[in-house]
Amino acid sequence: MLMSDMSKVELYAAIRQDLRAGLSKRAIERKYGVGWRTVARATESVLPEPRKEYPPRPQKLDPYKPFIDDVLRADLDGPPTQRHTATRIYQRLLTEQGMADVSYQRVSAYIRERRPQLRTEQTTARRQTERLVGAAGFPLRKTLQDFDFGANPNVDPAMIHALAGCDWIRNGLPLCLIGDSGTGKSHLLIALGTEAARAGYRVRYTLAAGMVNKLVEAADGRRLSRAIGRYRGVDLLCIDELGYTELGRRGAELLFQVLTEREERKSVAIVSNRDIANWSEIFPDPRLRAAIIDRLTFGGTIVRTGSRSYRRAHSRPSAPTDTPR
Numbered sequence: 001m002l003m004s005d006m007s008k009v010e011l012y013a014a015i016r017q018d019l020r021a022g023l024s025k026r027a028i029e030r031k032y033g034v035g036w037r038t039v040a041r042a043t044e045s046v047l048p049e050p051r052k053e054y055p056p057r058p059q060k061l062d063p064y065k066p067f068i069d070d071v072l073r074a075d076l077d078g079p080p081t082q083r084h085t086a087t088r089i090y091q092r093l094l095t096e097q098g099m100a101d102v103s104y105q106r107v108s109a110y111i112r113e114r115r116p117q118l119r120t121e122q123t124t125a126r127r128q129t130e131r132l133v134g135a136a137g138f139p140l141r142k143t144l145q146d147f148d149f150g151a152n153p154n155v156d157p158a159m160i161h162a163l164a165g166c167d168w169i170r171n172g173l174p175l176c177l178i179g180d181s182g183t184g185k186s187h188l189l190i191a192l193g194t195e196a197a198r199a200g201y202r203v204r205y206t207l208a209a210g211m212v213n214k215l216v217e218a219a220d221g222r223r224l225s226r227a228i229g230r231y232r233g234v235d236l237l238c239i240d241e242l243g244y245t246e247l248g249r250r251g252a253e254l255l256f257q258v259l260t261e262r263e264e265r266k267s268v269a270i271v272s273n274r275d276i277a278n279w280s281e282i283f284p285d286p287r288l289r290a291a292i293i294d295r296l297t298f299g300g301t302i303v304r305t306g307s308r309s310y311r312r313a314h315s316r317p318s319a320p321t322d323t324p325r
Contacts, residue, residue, distance in 0.1 A: 015042035060102050061110060064093055068111065072118050086111045129198050136203040136238075142190035152184050154306035160188065163301065164195040168267060169236050174296050175269040178276065179305030185271040186240055188303070192269065193238045201235040208242040208270075211258075212251035219254065232261045236269060243274040243282045252283045252292065259295040270296060275304075 006014070011032060018028050025039050032038075068089060075083040084092075086108040093099040093107065144164060149157045168175060175192070177185040190205065197203045211231070218227035231237055237258075247255065262268055274281060276293060283289035 011038075012042040012045070015039055019043060059106075061106055064097055064099055064102070064107075065110065065114075067093065067097055068107070069114065069118065072111070072115055073122070075115075076119060076122050128200070132197040132200065132202065133194055136193055136197050137205045138190050138193065139205070140190065141194075142187045143194060144188075144191045147184065147187055147191060152305060152308060154179070154304060154308065155184065155188070156303075159301070159303065160192070163192055163303075166196050166199045166201065168301060169196055169199075169201055171299075172262075172265045172267055174267060174298070174300035176276070176296055176300065176302045177269070177271045177305060178302065179273070180307040181273055183305035183308060185273075185305050188305070189238050189240055189269055189271050193236060196236045202233070203236045203238065204231065204234040205238040205240065206231075208239050208247070208255070209245045211239065212247050212254055215254040215258070216250065224254075224257075228258055228261055231258050232266075234266070236267045237262065239268065239270045242270050242272040243279070247282060249285060249288075252285065252288050256288060256292055256295075259292060263295050264299075268296065276302075 011034070015028055015032065015034075015038075018031070019025075019042075023031070025036065028034075028039055029036060071084050071089055071092070086104075089111060090104050090107045093102075144160065147155075147160075149155055149160075163175065177188055179185050193203045193205060215224065215227055218224045259268060272279075272282075276297070279289055279293060280286075283292055
């Protein structure tokens, strides 16, 4: 049987069988019409070496594919009547990108292939985003688009939008939102946490008192390490209402453990109605207080929302009542 009549696996098996039968390598080469390298490889391995993968040959359309992809992605979010046809994309490539020597048929074929792929990618990304936002456990839906910066001049829009870029989370830095009740702190916390989840980060929202209570219960049940691990695993831990209720020494110590586990590796964002200078009311022990403040502020950002009530500015005015004459 010639080499052309059998697979490489069968050829290697036949060569090894002939070698065991005492046939010389030269005779095997003549028998199967192969070279000495093939015989040598067959003696070293039962399976032939995998085929060498060659990179795809470059095409003239390759430099223009990113532009086409950007146009098609924009079409996914636009109204159907405004979506680009293949003809329109081809004309834009000629006039805006200076494309030459690429046929309309090649551009049209790429668009037919790429459009459903991008639609599938977008659907997958949206589902992933929804899953991450849902897993964060936010009590309400709050976004930066809903925040009225004009109602609270203490909040710098440029700073907040810079924080929405998530560089501080990427670098494992903390964030403190401090101000009186109703100044928009929790809104900003949830909105920035939502932006982080949309960017692909794992986020968890919790109330300070609720988290401490769970840690105390876990410590009493000898499950503290597992409980702390749940807070350790996320990229951004959002702690709301720090300072609204007294944590006590034990609660402060457990909070300190969580912060220490995350220090300079993963971010923590907290909301407090008390200025840092008054945190002695939250953490009476001076050493513990200093350590917690260090972990919540070192290298991070402090946003002070002031005392003007953002919530009151957005409350509906009461209906006028008729005054008796």
